Amino acid sequence: MSVSNISRRNFLRAAGLTGTALFVGLYFPANAEEAKVAGADAVEATDIELNAWVHIDTDGKVTIFSHRAEMGQGAYQSVPQIVAEELEVNLEDINIRFAQGDRQKYGNQVTGGSSTIRGSYKNLLKLGASAREMLIAAAAAKWTVPASECYAEAGHVIHRPSAKKFHYGELVEAASKLSAPKDVVLKKRPEYKLIGKPLKRQDTPLKTNGSAVFGLDFKLPGMLYAVVERNPRLRGKLKSFDATAALKVPGVKKVFKIQTGVFQTFRDGVAVVADSTWSAMQGRKALIIEWDDSGFEHISTDEIYHRQSELLKTEEGLSVRKQGDPDTLLNSAAQKLDVIYETPYQSHSAMEPLNCIAYYQPDKLEIWGPIQAPEWVQDFICTQFKLPREKVVINMTFLGGGFGRKAFMDYPHEACLISKETGTPVQVVWTREDDMTQGPYRAGISYRCQGAIKDGQFIAFKLKAAGQNIYHWMGAPKTQPNRSISEGFLAPYYKSIKDLSIADIPFETPIPNVWWRSVYASTNGFAYESFMNEMAHLAGKDPLDFRREYLKEEREQKLMDKMEELSGWKNRKKGEGFGLAITECFSTTVGQVVKVSRKSDGKISIDKVWAVMDCGWYVNPDIIHAQVEGSILMALGAATKHEITFKDGLVEQRNFYNYIMPRINDMPEVAVHVMDNDENAGGVGEPGLPPFAPALTEAIFDLTGKRIRKLPFKLDEV
């Protein structure tokens, strides 16, 4: 796709929910084919904006904007599916466009924390309904009939008594001059035609014929390609470089030093710019560089876990939560357990390596790329280049996976720095090795759990965590505890286990960290839920029955009923190991049961996983199923296949040959059940991940009697 193919449309912005202003915008389609068609189309209908999410052209074509990044989790489908419900349009009749980064217009666009639906569905329902009411009011005025005699259906307003109808395109101009209604009546759940249905994703066809435009696929006329050689030791500096040989490589145009922002520090690198990605890579190989590694700790993985373990023995840490007096009860208890769980560093390793396109021009700086957090990128770039917001334009493409890594600003910053230097549009491409060796990573965290049982009851629980704090990298005071250490733990336990404490022991290394799918719950869940299983055994109880005593609320009880029913928990056969875990994060609770057995070759096989998710109000059950299936596979990889390790300040893994990904033969059968209720919407993209590892290790314990407290472990070696 080139810029000349992009449909340039004048958007007349009329009175909507966000005010009145003439608005001229450029939006690129998600689909290369559509871009070509749009560019070739000489006669275009006028697109009119009813509100930031809803544009309708005078031919009646409805465009719904998706304000969040699409990285597989389905926002491109579910945001329009919500708006279309109240707008009364069929999903297959609309265009879907990515919104540009615009906090004023769209509010929070940071696609993280499983927040897209739970954070915006109530507003999106109102926006759809409000646009519909404006169209109905416009029709009623044209017919001079009461609006109450009109209704909307499938992109038309119909006058009930006379059966006269207008399509939305015939009404949009008049509707756009009306004020948005202050109050709108929203449908009840049984009235939904789209919401709650497993409608096929509108982006699927684009992803089966190669036409979906990911960041790496976006091209501009005159665009150059850049790769960057960065210090292989995290945070080291550049002493000197010799570009003579690199500049002799055919296609290489320019070589220069850049300093890219990584949180509040900078990473030194040497950029090689060429006329193709390959030439830039060849130029990079010819660079001669001397790095300055002085003043930086050359950390190794063994040291990290040794130090964490020492801290857990000697320090009490900063209190995150304390109720009652767990220490006294632990001291006096006859039945108690004191164990350490260890979790590894992980790379996000999205299939689309990091990349970004920037074009630094005198009057504006425009960015295109796989970006999870457009307004954070905008904030950061504005600060770095001292530009006002209106001069920094952020365009989102499809993301080939994100998992938290693409909610970071370093790779867009690199693209901007390089484009400023070359004066041309530039795409910076990270190789797989760059992506894997540079971080930021999910931090590896160690947990010490102590618990006491008296008369079969879990009377005292004490948890301490030692691990790096993402928020320290972002400037949070180091005297504050990392409150995220309680993420994943179910709130009802605070009521039922009266004597309890959770503390965070500050731990620093030079390794940059950032959120990774399900964030702290991804590691916390392993500790909390493994310990819950261990305490059940100490109390001599079945792990599911044990939990029922401490999770007394109706929602949790129903979830456990479903887990028991689907998995046949109480009817396991000889030679089958069953394990379970339940975690909560981003307002969604997920329980999983894992079944394992030992095959004739002696190896452990994961035969089936049952997942029950309670996410309250939901949009598309098939997307939820897909997200849970994927979360389980990602958790399986992190528990049994791969970890990031360090030696002498260097990351030891470089590519998929030594950061081993689960493949199709590793995928267990997964059955997902979504609970139906009228509670507020919870997150979907992440909460399916944390319960898997503790449920798996419990199933292995059930089968073999062997307790696994350190991740990752090799299934073949159990």
Add this chain to the structure above:
Amino acid sequence: MTNITVNGKQHQIDADPNMPLLWVIRDIIGLTGTKYGCGVAQCGACVVHLNGEAVRSCVTKLSRVQAQQVVTIEGLSANNDHPVQLAWNEEQVPQCGYCHSGQIMSAAVLLRENPNPNDADIDAGMAGNICRCGTYQRIRKAIHSAAEMQRKGGASK
């Protein structure tokens, strides 16, 4: 100058003969459906058909494809209607979608060679393609469904 045919169209490529076919297809010819994932033949995101066989374009040098036939995801069918593509849509396989050009190109060859694969055949045939989103369960289901479409004489190619 290297002559290659991509999706039935001839191209004369003036580039380093060592340049991997992946970058020739993406940066020079401008077909971006074929993806870069690892560069070392580990992930399968770059799979294309070379004279009908599935190859990793990230490790296939331009010089090796002189005067040969390359088919990319864009050329697999005219209307997104190869049985594998139809099945991928039916079973709603992709999430982020980045790896699926390669998955589909691998699956198309698997089904041509083995029209009735069982789960073990599918696992063996598709183990070269990584999906970080974890769509494997749906890939298996979609391949069975595509096989059935082929047997029923659907839009087989």
